[in-house]
Amino acid sequence: MTDFTTLGLAPALTAAVTRAGFSQPTPIQTQAIPLALAGHDILGLAQTGTGKTLAFGLPLIDHLLAKAGKPTPRIARSLILAPTRELVNQISDSLRALAEGTRLRVATVVGGQSINRQIATLERGTDILVATPGRLIDLMDRRAVDLGQVRHLVLDEADQMLDLGFIHALRRIAPNLGKPRQTMLFSATMPKQMEELSRAYLTDPRRVQVAPPGKAADKVTQSVHFLDKAHKPARLREILSRDLDALTLVFARTKHGAEKLMKGLVADGHNAASIHGNKSQGQRDRAIKAFREGKVTTLVATDVAARGIDIPGVAYVVNYDLPEVPDNYVHRIGRTARAGREGEAIALCAPEETDLLHQIEKLMKIEIPVGSGSRPAAAGKPAGGVGQQRRRGGNPGQQPRGETTSPQKGRRPRRRRAA
The missing domain is CATH 3.40.50.300 (P-loop containing nucleotide triphosphate hydrolases)
Structure with missing residues (x-):
């Protein structure tokens, strides 16, 4: 059975993964991590909830730990772009947990928060910068961050960045990044524009796909x-x-x-x-x-x-x-x-x-x-009703939560509140 120790990660990093509560890698992690550790550009396709953050985060941290020294003022060594504040914060929290106890710094910049405080944070330099494109451009315009030493670029949920019009922001950001660099692009769907994006920013990428684009999680x-x-x-x-x-x-x-x-x-x-x-x-x-x-x-x-x-x-x-x-x-x-x-x-x-x-x-x-x-x-489809079989092949007579029956008949068991 595959576990994180077989993927080629540094021992200290596999120990951090264990402390974080992860035991077995997901399919996207099993496929992507060894390729990313080898330095390949990655085009990763997987539905949400399959562990994409660790798929790019673990090899990124591994590469950075192998480099000596600390980032100098206003320097970012790697860049992760995500379309929303919530996703940026989620990625940052995950990476900070994995980098805990190391010398690596993780900085977050998003809109809606004090730009002066973010400027002060970037003044120290950072190993990993996680950002929304719009706020990053604001900071670039103020010369608060230098991206010339970025050797690792991650575009997470790139299809939504396209939907939100961030392609223009990416075109402004990319020329300021260092070369050569490794680029990893992750998405749950693969619209035509995504193919064009991958051709523009990835070099001979390895395609990693664990589910057809547009497919929901099995459960x-x-x-x-x-x-x-x-x-x-x-x-x-x-x-x-x-x-x-x-x-x-x-x-x-x-x-x-x-x-x-x-x-x-x-x-x-x-x-x-x-x-x-x-x-x-x-x-x-x-x-x-x-x-x-x-x-x-x-x-x-x-x-x-x-x-x-x-x-x-x-x-x-x-x-x-x-x-x-x-x-x-x-x-x-x-x-x-x-x-x-x-x-x-x-x-x-x-x-x-x-x-x-x-x-x-x-x-x-x-x-x-x-x-x-x-x-x-x-x-364009024949009329149907309640009797149709549910997608996961369950009992057609089993009531989903939204069914119009009495509260006693077909009532679902209570689910425990999240911890």
């Missing part, structure tokens, strides 16, 4: 419920009320919609919070911390959170609004069934969202089982 049970938009609030409350202790992540399409939905849930007695672009970084961090600790059991979010929440205890993801970008559905439901656990993804589809559902199913190459209502003929 996610999916269902879609067809109903009028006006009936969505009542259905959501019904879903939440059946397992009050479960951590449930609810996705809304807009910032205003997320906030309004959260306030309505709180008014009805649900323990809810929200994160979206109108929230300060401090508010978002506090909401995620409360959700992680189980003090908040329902978190309403826009897609800003789809890539930045790594909480193994999330039992359910509810797509209250279907996303306009099909790839985002994959990332949303990837917030559950993490770290080998099972999870359930429930989509609420109004008539005007039928085309969005069809695009999602086309991307994933599946037909999401119907939990309630009838599949509209406009979707």
